[in-house]
Amino acid sequence: MLLQQQALLRQKLLVLGSLAVGSLLYLVVRVGSLDRLQPTCPLDVSLRPPDAGQILLRSLQFKRVLLLHELRKGNGTPEQVHLRDPDQQLPRALIVGVRKGGTRALLEMLNLHPAVVKASQEIHFFDNDQNYARGIDWYRGKMPFSFPHQITIEKSPAYFITEEVPERIFKMNSSIKLLVIVREPTTRAVSDYTQVLEGKERKNKTYHTFEELAVDEATCEVNTKYKAVRTSIYTHHLERWLHFFPAEQLHVVDGDRLISDPLPELQRVERFLHLPAAISRANLYFNATRGFYCLRFSPLFNKCLAGSKGRTHPAVDASVVQKLRRFFHPFNQKFYQITGRTFDWP
Ligand code: A3P
Numbered sequence: 221m222l223l224q225q226q227a228l229l230r231q232k233l234l235v236l237g238s239l240a241v242g243s244l245l246y247l248v249v250r251v252g253s254l255d256r257l258q259p260t261c262p263l264d265v266s267l268r269p270p271d272a273g274q275i276l277l278r279s280l281q282f283k284r285v286l287l288l289h290e291l292r293k294g295n296g297t298p299e300q301v302h303l304r305d306p307d308q309q310l311p312r313a314l315i316v317g318v319r320k321g322g323t324r325a326l327l328e329m330l331n332l333h334p335a336v337v338k339a340s341q342e343i344h345f346f347d348n349d350q351n352y353a354r355g356i357d358w359y360r361g362k363m364p365f366s367f368p369h370q371i372t373i374e375k376s377p378a379y380f381i382t383e384e385v386p387e388r389i390f391k392m393n394s395s396i397k398l399l400v401i402v403r404e405p406t407t408r409a410v411s412d413y414t415q416v417l418e419g420k421e422r423k424n425k426t427y428h429t430f431e432e433l434a435v436d437e438a439t440c441e442v443n444t445k446y447k448a449v450r451t452s453i454y455t456h457h458l459e460r461w462l463h464f465f466p467a468e469q470l471h472v473v474d475g476d477r478l479i480s481d482p483l484p485e486l487q488r489v490e491r492f493l494h495l496p497a498a499i500s501r502a503n504l505y506f507n508a509t510r511g512f513y514c515l516r517f518s519p520l521f522n523k524c525l526a527g528s529k530g531r532t533h534p535a536v537d538a539s540v541v542q543k544l545r546r547f548f549h550p551f552n553q554k555f556y557q558i559t560g561r562t563f564d565w566p
Contacts, residue, residue: 306365310356311339311372313397313493314389316461317380319451320411321401322475324529325512327375329478329486332503332515335495337366339374346389347382356392371493381450381457390464397493398465402555403475404565405452405548406541409434410533412448418531431540442547452548455555462558472559482513 315323331338345351345359366372379385380400389396403411413430420427436443443449450456461470471492478485486499507514507524514524545566556562 306367308360308363309366309370309372310360310363310392311374311396312393313371313373313399314379315373315375315377315399315401316385316389317377317400317457318402318408318454318475319377319380320408320415321377321403322473322478323375323377323401325478325482325525326399326401326473326475326489327373328515328523328525329482329499329504330373330489332517333490333495333498335370335498337364337370337372339363339372342376342378343374344376344378345374346385347376347378352388371495380461383460386461386464394465395469398461398470399473399489399492400454400458400470401473401475401478402454402563404563405454405552406544407533408475409448409452409544410536411531412451414531414533415528416448417534418528430534431537434544435540442543449544449547453551455551455558458555458558467558467560470559472561474561474563476563479512 315327317323327338330336339362341362343351343359343362345362351358363372363374379389389398402408410430413433417427433446434443434449435441444453458470471489473485473489482504483499483501487497490497490499503516504513505516505522506512510524510530512525512530514522516522548565552563552565
């Protein structure tokens with residue numbers, strides 16, 4: 221009898237042990253690829269509605285990813301996480317721009333917070349007429365599953381500069397919280413150019429130099445028709461947003477500081493979003509190889525941003541840099557006035 225009980229106990233321990241090892245291996249393999257797993261990609265490009273089976277499968281996928289995400293963030297045991305009832309919620313905060321300001325880093329870093337769930341992909345709902353015409357339920361369907369106590373955050377940097385967007389967002393939720401991350405305007409413009417240049421080079425295409433694009437050859441003045449220049453005139457775009465939203469609903473993040481010392485910027489955002497302080501120094505570590513801060517979700521799971529973030533910029537003629545800085549200066553002053561935040565831009 222005793223021997224039988226011992227054998228049974230041994231068997232139970234063996235099963236439990238292999239379950240624990242299996243789950244651990246599964247987590248190690250899957251958590252690293254969570255971003256790719258979050259099913260916000262446009263799966264349903266066809267106009268045919270997905271059938272019930274597909275919807276159920278996608279819903280299960282979402283929930284599995286959310287479960288792993290919650291476990292990774294240390295938000296309870298598997299049993300506790302299972303007990304709550306996740307749903308797809310519309311974003312309660314949006315990172316609306318600025319392109320190349322550090323929008324991805326900001327989203328990923330905020331996602332360290334247990335009460336934040338990110339939409340991994342840029343959905344481009346408000347800036348793309350075709351997507352907008354699909355309606356709010358389509359947008360909600362692109363959101364990750366989250367628990368009622370959590371807030372969903374989406375980022376699409378094109379929102380900041382697209383004319384129709386503030387009104388469209390206002391119609392969805394007039395009390396939504398808006399985040400804008402900015403960087404020194406000339407550096408941002410060069411970063412913008414570098415991204416486009418890399419795309420051209422990948423296709424073996426030749427492209428203009430930054431100097432050719434940023435300065436009008438005929439007048440030797442800054443070329444305000446060049447999109448990378450126009451995007452960096454932050455005050456022009458911001459004023460459009462303020463026709464719809466009060467300044468208190470809009471928080472400006474310093475993208476240069478997010479690079480050099482992210483935590484104080486993230487703590488400001490936590491306060492703005494009325495979230496309890498949860499992101500700490502332990503969540504961030506400087507990776508000398510990358511030259512940037514990377515994310516630590518737990519002692520086991522670290523993550524740096526993809527290599528497309530933090531490109532080497534081409535050298536730009538010093539006189540062109542100076543011309544651009546002089547050009548942006550008055551717009552920057554106005555931007556400081558409106559936002560109530562001064563940046564150490566030249
Ligand atoms: P560069 O590639 O010019 O260096 P966005 O996500 O809006 O496209 O912004 C990209 C920029 O985010 C990068 O621009 C990089 O400087 C900045 N960034 C800020 N924090 C970062 C981080 N922790 N890791 C990588 N890039 C970061």
